Amino acid sequence: MKKSIVAVCLIALSLALIVCGVMTGQPAEVLSKAVTVCLECVGIG
Amino acid sequence: MDNKKRFAIQAVASLLQNADFRGFFKGGVSQLSTKSVCVPGLNCYSCPGAVGACPVGSLQNALSSYRFRLPYYVCGLLIFFGILLGRAVCGFLCPFGFLQDLIYKIPFFKKIKTFRGDKTLRFLKYFILIFGVIVLPLFIKLTPVFCKYLCPSGTLAGLLLAFSDTRVFSLFGSRFMWKACILGCIILVSVIIFRPFCKYLCPLGAFYSLFNRVSAVRLSVDKEKCTSCKACYRACDMNVDPSVSPDHLECIRCGKCVSACPENALNYKSFISKKNPGHQE
Structure with missing residues (x-):
């Protein structure tokens, strides 16, 4: 029962964080990084 | 869970996360808008076919940015995946985990299950999560430390990029050699x-492990059926004893223990399933 309450609270927290992030335009920042070659990741930069 | 079914799920998940096949032939990375969403597993967004963003890379990118803002979005997604699946992400959805599973199938005269220092070494991933992914990128701007110096998924993405556009080969220098050595060692x-x-x-596995106790996908042991024969422990490649600690941090929910139990005492369960009096969570 305790675990279920913690799980539900964490789901609510995660959804709140996602909504907060979407409202502040963070998906666009993720996209802008993801559509260019990440030089550090591939070992060039 | 049948191991073949798990392999099929892993293969489909890996393909779906790298489903923009044009990149493999044309070179460069996918430009799909789906890359604004992070995938649950470790899959570099510079892989030519990647259709989603890497959660570890996105987190470091946000933390190391000059215009620092708390990365609500990436953190929210990571917690969401963690609470739903825990380390089942590692067992079923991570392309790099799948690759290691495939390599482990190569026959070798002696497979090592454990060694001296094995348990201590497992704490290294938490150190990498705290310092390589969070602390150092926060203080050294524009430097995703884990991606830059360690991530083998990125190195693999670099190799795939180079094969799809051979001009990339000429750009490889000492840092790539370092990362290639790490990838080679891991393989x-x-x-x-x-x-x-x-x-x-893996810092992502370290993060998801924190949710294993409360995630929706869990294991439960029916203490009335369990005879403590340890068949589950012998079947577990992560060296976990599910009959004692079904929510262990290292359990990737692969289900080998569930198949191995002769008494059917181990089962998958979720926090929404009804409680059975004999079951220990």
């Missing part, structure tokens, strides 16, 4: 040890 060790990257180095 070699994966032949002998089950998932060495997941066990010792």
Whole structure:
């Protein structure tokens, strides 16, 4: 029962964080990084 | 869970996360808008076919940015995946975990299940999560430390990029050689040890492990049926004893223990399933 309450609270927290992030335009920042070659990741930069 | 079914799920998940096949032939990375969403597993967004963003890379990118803002979005997604699946992400959805599973299938005269220092070494991934992914990128701007110096998924993405556009080969220098050595070591060790990257180095696995106790996908033991024969422990490649601790941090929910139990005492369960009096969570 305790675990279920913690799980539900964490789901609510995660959804709140996602909504907060979407409202502040963070998906666009993720996209802008993801559509260019990440030089550090591939070992060039 | 049948191991073949798990392999099929892993293969489909890996393909779906790299489903923009045009990149493999044309070179460059996918420009799909779906890349604004992070995938649950470790899959570099610079892989030519990647259709989603890497959660570890996105988190470091946000933390190391000059215009620092708390990365609500990436953190929210990571917690969401963690609470739903825990380390089942490692067992079923992570392309790099799948790759290690495939390599481990290569026959070798002696597979090593554990060794001296194995348990201590497993804490290294938490150190990498705290310092390589969070603390250092926060203080050293524009430097995703884990991606830059360690991530083997990125190195693999670099190799795939180079094969799809050979001009990339000429850009490889000493840092690429360093990362290629790490990737090479992980591949070699994966032949002998089950998932060495997941066990010792992966910060994403370290993060998801924190949710294993409360995630929707869990294991439960029916103490009335369990005879403590340890068949589950012997079947577990992560060296977990599910009959004692079904929510262990290292359990990737692969289900080998569930199949191995002769008494059907182990089962998958979720926090929404009804409680059985004999079951220990």
